[in-house]
Amino acid sequence: MINVNSAVVASGSQANPALLADKKTPSTKLQARDLHANDANMESIVSRLLCQTKGHGNKSVKTGGWGGEQIGMTVNKNGASLEFGCASGSIDQPIRTNAKGNFSVDGTLTRRMGVMPADPELLPKPQDVTYSGNVKGNTMTLEITSKADGSSLGSYTLTYGQTPHIFYCA
Incomplete structure (x- = not known):
């Protein structure tokens, strides 16, 4: 499983602090609205990472x-x-x-x-x-x-x- 929070921090982008603080929210449930509003690139990165773990994009x-x-x-x-x-x-x-x-x-x-x-x-x-x-x-x-x-x-x-x-x- 990919730790999306690590991907967010590693890219230097900001995610919704409430999402990062909420340990009950699975990292694979990250949605576009949870990303910083002006960071469309991060949404693309997260989407590609999630697709790779599910076997999509082959x-x-x-x-x-x-x-x-x-x-x-x-x-x-x-x-x-x-x-x-x-x-x-x-x-x-x-x-x-x-x-x-x-x-x-x-x-x-x-x-x-x-x-x-x-x-x-x-x-x-x-x-x-x-x-x-x-x-x-x-x-x-x-x-x-x-x-x-x-x-x-x-x-x-x-x-x-x-x-x-x-x-x-x-």
């Missing part, structure tokens, strides 16, 4: 193709599709990073077989996974973790605009 991962060794990822505004040598994946929600470029979203991963069985009951089922990682510029690190047992299903480095280097299962 940045969307760049849409388009991301590629790496044994992985290709196509990001759109609603999620992404992933292609691996022996699997495919899906993310059905926007991928947004925090201020440090980190992200974590739920999705699915479906393993492929070389020869597909004739019986549909024997086809691989989608597995619930978490796709997490970090984006810095045009480089993404990606970790895939099974939601069933927490095991790692792979770590990858992708580059925006790079053609994927995938060797498919035979």
Whole structure:
């Protein structure tokens, strides 16, 4: 939690003295009327700080193709599709990073077989996974973790605009 009172004092702005003296008032309840009337800048600063703690103001991962060794990822505004040598994946929600470029979203991963069985009951089922990682510029690190047992299903480095280097299962 952000201590808004510290942010106010650190910026040199003045807040409503009654608000500062009232220890029962949660610092996240600070509203524009509680700020000094002529300090519109402080309102903006407090708003940005509060948004960061609530996960708002995050940045969307760049849409388009991301590629790496044994992985290709196509990001759109609603999620992404992933292609691996022996699997495919899906993310059905926007991928947004925090201020440090980190992200974590739920999705699915479906393993492929070389020869597909004739019986549909024997086809691989989608597995619930978490796709997490970090984006810095045009480089993404990606970790895939099974939601069933927490095991790692792979770590990858992708580059925006790079053609994927995938060797498919035979």
